[in-house]
Amino acid sequence: MSTTHNAAKAAPMFFLRAPEPFLNRQRLTDCCGTMSTYSDDALCCKKCWAEVDFGQGDGGEFLAADDTTRLNGEPGDARSQRAGTTEGRPVVWVG
Numbered sequence: 001m002s003t004t005h006n007a008a009k010a011a012p013m014f015f016l017r018a019p020e021p022f023l024n025r026q027r028l029t030d031c032c033g034t035m036s037t038y039s040d041d042a043l044c045c046k047k048c049w050a051e052v053d054f055g056q057g058d059g060g061e062f063l064a065a066d067d068t069t070r071l072n073g074e075p076g077d078a079r080s081q082r083a084g085t086t087e088g089r090p091v092v093w094v095g
Contacts, residue, residue, distance in 0.1 A: 010089040015063045017095040027061040027069060033094050055083060063091070 014033035016026045029036050032047040036057030045052050055061030055071065061083050064070045069083040 012090040012092045013063075013069075013086055014092045014094055017093045025063045026059055027055055027057065027063065028094055029057040033092060067091075 011030055013030065014028035016023055016028055018024045018026075028034055029045040029047075029050075029052050031045050031050050031052065034045060034047045034057060036043050036052050037046050038044070039049065042051045043054060043056070043058060044050065045057065055069070061069050061071055063086070067086050069086065071081045071083045
């Protein structure tokens with residue numbers, strides 16, 4: 001009998017695929033892959049209302065061509081700030 005180890009699967013990152021340049025490649029919420037909104041003072045998923053981090057579904061973070069996530073600007077904008085990477089996490093396109 002062989003024994004296999006169950007490696008923890010990394011949670012996927014969701015990104016929007018849209019024809020509008022200002023929406024395309026925008027990061028969505030990790031929980032449901034949708035947009036977020038503010039409820040009182042907390043940023044929340046519009047589908048399950050779980051509290052989410054800044055950048056998830058609020059238009060503040062997007063996927064750049066080099067598979068890094070960026071803040072402040074459009075994809076390809078040299079002035080944008082690197083936020084993180086998708087390394088080790090599957091990318092799921094929505095839309």
